[in-house]
Amino acid sequence: MSSDQAMLRVDKVGKQFGGLRAVDDVSLSVRKGEIVSIIGPNGAGKTTFFNLLTGQLAPSEGEVRFDDRSINALPPHARARLGMGRTFQIAKPLIALNVLENVMIGAFMQAGALSAARDQAMAVLERVGMAHLAPRRAGELTLSERRRLEVARALALQPQIVLLDEVMAGLNQSEVAHEIELLQELHAQGLTFLIIEHNLKVVRAFSDRVVVLDRGRLIAEGTADEILSSPVVIEAYLGAGHMGSGRELPASVTNEG
């Protein structure tokens, strides 16, 4: 991997919350067109790590580079303008607005006029299969629709990279399959992804590379198959007792409700 190909480059980044080291000396780079998954037990610092990349949090040390320039000093909205789209672990629909208007909020970044933003937002909604929901109030959406709306709003920015924070959580199997299909389509169109995902089926189906965070540290990196059978990773998830038992991780290691 040559450095000029790295779109997003994270160099020895750390985040300290009082006595807690939430993210500790993590380095990672994501190349253009790549799909990188971040997995790890709950509380491993995945979302904190995401917030360091998108600027919601400032790193205690280390550097985040995007397109080969340091973006440490940039606030979240400036990073969005550079081409970083993101979703939130807990979906944040703008509930008083309808679905189309929610997506227009993203589209306005590229389009100044109302009509241009509306057309752009409508095109995105058609792309993610939500066009029929355009007039619906965002507050009335189901969980899976809310998550998809998050993705749509991020796509409306016409980003270069999209950071997805557990967009599959709480979805049923057919919704997950639908979502994977959508992401694969977007990836085929050249979009780069960095995703946090608990569902290992998704990780297997939809990633070029997997990194594992545990207690704030990056403990493993490799292809999905390498990672999911790696003893270090199994230990992090299931504890030392399972070492050498020849087991693989179960399909889903989520312990959310």
Add this chain to the structure above:
Amino acid sequence: MNSTEDIMRVRATASTRTRPVPAGPAPRRDVIASAGSAWGKYLVGMAIAFAPFVLLIDDSHWINIIAVTYLMGGLAAAWNIIGGFGGQFSLGHGVFFAIGAYMTGGLFISFGWSPWLTMLPIAVLAGGVAMLLSWPTFRLRGPFFAIATLAFNEVAFVLANHLESLTGGPRGMMIPFKVGFVNMIFRERWQYALLMFCFAALVIGISVWLRRSRLGYYLLAVREDEDAARAAGINVLAVKLQGMALSAGLTSIGGTLFTMYLRYIDPPTLFTLPDVGVKFALLSLIGGIGTIAGPLLGAALVIPFENWLRAELADSLPGVSLAILGLVMVLAALFMKRGVMGAFEDLMKRRRGAKERGQR
């Protein structure tokens, strides 16, 4: 090989493709009102608002109340830009109101400058002051922001009392009665009512435009969720400051008109919270916060009612009119969370829903 242009092109062509959707083609009408229908509604609404003026132009008692209603409706609509659309619950708009009032009066008395000419530069100045005051305060959220703006109002009240050379202090400021269009001083009450109507029409027209503009949408996004707004590329602080400047500038114009109408201003008239800073917010709340017509509707309901209460009860039970008004506001806050406009919209929605069910 994957150059950005390629990606953009691929995505552009791909975006025209449609995926199968469960429920037929998208109902495009109704999603966003067209410009024509938005301005059509505006014209109809303003025509309705103008009717009392036409009907009661000869009634010297009512034309006065109508003038104040238009003025307060316009001021509430100005507040609604940052308080309703932007969700920044300012209780300090009395400061900007007073800037318009004192500066217009001062420049007219000292130099004889026409309020028509000084009105806009003063409004720009009030917008600038608003940005300076808001810069530090916008770090505060919710009730803490409201309390900070309340403090600005009280500080300005003290300052206005002390800076006698500029404001006349507690003695107040008296505008000489020099009738003339250039002086914005009229002999007839209905002329003021017409002026106040134009002000309300201006502010509500700006609201209609804003609601369909990028800034308007950004204000809504900031109100709904600041983190989501930032992730959508919105500079939250800049949007709040722009909304505040616009709102404060229009409030200052209201202050100009108020001064030339009353021709006497003093600190209690400009800074008493239930009559000024808090009133703007309350009228919007009752009519429908964050809606376009709500603030004027709120004024139309509250101002005449308030006047009537005061006239009926002033002699027998002084102060009771305020208590009754307070009770009405508490009830409105409890049972009509989105004001009269919100209740109306819900009703229309329910009726539409019933109709659709009936057709099936």
